[in-house]
Every structure is written in structure tokens, then in C-alpha cells.
Amino acid sequence: PFPPAKGQVKFLIVAVDHFTKWIEAEAVATISANNIQKFFWKNVITRFGIPYALVTDNGLQFTDRRFNEFFEELQIKHRVTSVEHPQSNGQAEATNKVILRELKRRLGKAKGEWHDHLHEIL
Template structure:
């Protein structure tokens, strides 16, 4: 999962894009949002990933504040989802999300 932006504000003052991709199928889910908070990330993940495809085994993110938030990590732990974070020195580890970001 990754966050893109900020972009110039669009209708509804949205200027960020939340992106999640499935490692095996390469399916991408994305949603434009006005602000980025751990709560927004959690709602996006619930609505666009879990309720549609089920609970994943793991979630790969960077070390952004929204992904390191205690409540977000408790949410993942409560569902049995392993949270794997990319190395600060090696963001290419999150290759699929980064590739999707380049092509959008």
C-alpha cells in the first residue's frame, strides 16, 4: 500500500491517492482523498480490500506516519494481518506499489 501526492486539488479538495495492490494478481485499488490520516488509511483498507477480497496474509507499506500509527497496527494485528514495512534505505522493496504509481 502506498500514498501518492499531494497533487493539485481536484473536486472535493482531494489531493492524495491511496493505492493498494495484490502481489499475485497485480490488481490495483485506488481512492482519492483530501487528507491522509491513519484513520483514512484504515477505512480505505477495510472498504476496498478486506470487504471485497477477504483478509490478506500480510500488508507491505513504507514507514509513513499513517502506516506506523498505533491504532492502525492494532487494527491489523486484531485481524491477524502481518504488517511488513520497507526499509527506509531501500524503498524499491515496495516494488509493485511503486510500479503502479509510476504508471498512473
Template structure:
């Protein structure tokens, strides 16, 4: 059966055209669980959307892994400064220092300033798997 599937994929025009889009090597998925409320946060950016009020095109979202509580803010641009400001004001000041933050590999999250800030708090930063962004909250 496996050989039949391989033969079909080799002959399938659509499979050949779109099959190589996923070039990232597979990684083992790891289960993420939060030990208590507001200990683990998943953060991501949605957009771009059509421009809204105040020229906002993006949405930063933070989701607590335990309670599924959501904090969100519209943004006009997605710089590491804006991400850090959102994190300080909407997560840190309201819920305390988290044990971990899970993000994708976006430049605003891999920025040295953001990573150093989390390290100074003692908060670990975890990155989602390239092939499985659903991991992020």
C-alpha cells in the same frame, strides 16, 4: 579500480554536495512473494498533487503482490482514519483478510490504531526498506 572510484568521488564537487543525502544505514533486501492471490498487499500514498475535485490532493493505492490488482482512492488528507477506512472498504470487504500488508514507514501506517487493527485480524505488517521503496508493490 575501486581506489580510483574512491579518489574520483573525493574530488567530484557534485558527489561531495549530494553524497551525504542518504544517511540511512543499508539493510539487506528481502524477496517478497505472495503464496496466492490477495494474500499480500502493498499500500502506499502518492502526492501531494494539485487540488482536484472535492479538494483531493493524495491517492492511496493498494496493489496485490500476486495478481498486481490495484485498488485506489483519492483523498483530501492522509490520516490513519482514512487509510483504515480505505483498507476496510476496498481491500478487506472485497478480498478477505490478507496474510500480510507491506507499507512504508509513513505515520499513517505506523499509527497504533492501524497496527492494532491488522494484529487483531492476524495480518502481519511488513515495512519497506528505507533505501528501496520499490519493494512496496
């Protein structure tokens, strides 16, 4: 988690398109299946359409029954990376590193303001 910012946000949801490398990201107070589903609907589906597949890690928010039912209804294939092989979601891992590096570089000691500068980095 990041240092708490306005609205007690301290987590980042990140989605990366495999082909175009387009990044969508949003700061949230909690990482929950409901927040992930809202993010995906608002930032991906309504803007770009229904994707063929989604690759995630195996966090509880991604293995939630309602979360998976949401994707089944939309006929989106959900693939989960292995705990032993997180590199299989390498694009997201690389994107996370870039976002972290840039936030640290731009903000220095103003850590609680990272949320305000997120979209400058994307």
C-alpha cells in the same frame, strides 16, 4: 500531492495485490491512519477477504498505534519497507508511476479533474 480536485482531494491511496497485480486506489483529502484504515476495509477486506500480509512504506499513517492494532486484530502481518530500500515495495512504486503517467497523459492542462478520471486508468 496532486493538484486539489473536487472535495479538496489531493492524495491517492493505492493498494496492489502481490500475486494478481489487481489495483485498488482512492483519492482522499488527507493521508491519515484513519483514512488508510477505512480504505483498506472498504476496498480490500470487504471485497477480497483478509490478506495474509500488508507491505507499506514507513509513513506516520502506517506506524500509527491504532492502525497497527486494527491489523493485529485481523491477524494481518504488517511489514514496513526500509527508508534506504524503498524498492522492496517495488510493485506499488511501479503502479504509482503508471497511474501518474496516465493521469498526466489523459488530462493535460485539466489538472483539477484527475479525481474524475482515476478509475478509467485502473
